[in-house]
Amino acid sequence: MYTLAPRDIFYFDALDHDVFAYTKDDVYEVNYKLYQLEDMLKDVFLRINKNTLVNPKMIKSFQSSINGRMEAELINKDRLVISRMYVKDLKAMLRGEKA
């Protein structure tokens, strides 16, 4: 059992019924559901698609592709898909309206 500081976590990802926390080099299984984490860490993490919560501080840049798909490239080079329906919340958080 490990205790992780939220600032060290890049993102949470749900795969089937398991949730994983991704740090710079490691992956940890988390004993919470994604919606519970979203509720507990709403000031630090933001949902960007139905399976992922990201720490906006770890985002290096945003990119789009030909079919309008948006991706966030993290500091550790991981790429996460951003669903269109969460873009508004992401903008609000980056503007500091939600944090």
Add this chain to the structure above:
Amino acid sequence: MKDYGKIYLKVYIIIHLIFLLLALIVYRRAQVTYAFIRLEIGAVITTAIVGFALWLFRLEKGNSLINTILGYIVIIPSIFVLRNTFGQYLFRFTWLIYVVMVFVGIIYGFAVWVVSKKYKKEVDDLNKLLNKDQSKDQ
């Protein structure tokens, strides 16, 4: 499946309006009235195909370029459904199918261009906000 259902409903309305317009054009030009069931079956199949193409195009998994190309390939059979539904009154010459294919390709290309431009702007805004946010932290 839920996403496909939503797309299907929107496309269903648009396809019905287009079919209604085409049926009116044929009626004005050739005094031919189509059976409702024939138009309805054509519209349902066309909607299923076009809806599937749009769903593929908007899919957030896989390679986006391949999804976009597959979207166009998937749309093509709907032209044959259109020809079967309206017959020779609308497609007087066989080569018209190829013209329609090119026309559909142009519309599809334009739609892709509009979507990519719109989201490019969205991404630029996000990058600006991100840079502002990071410079504030430093």
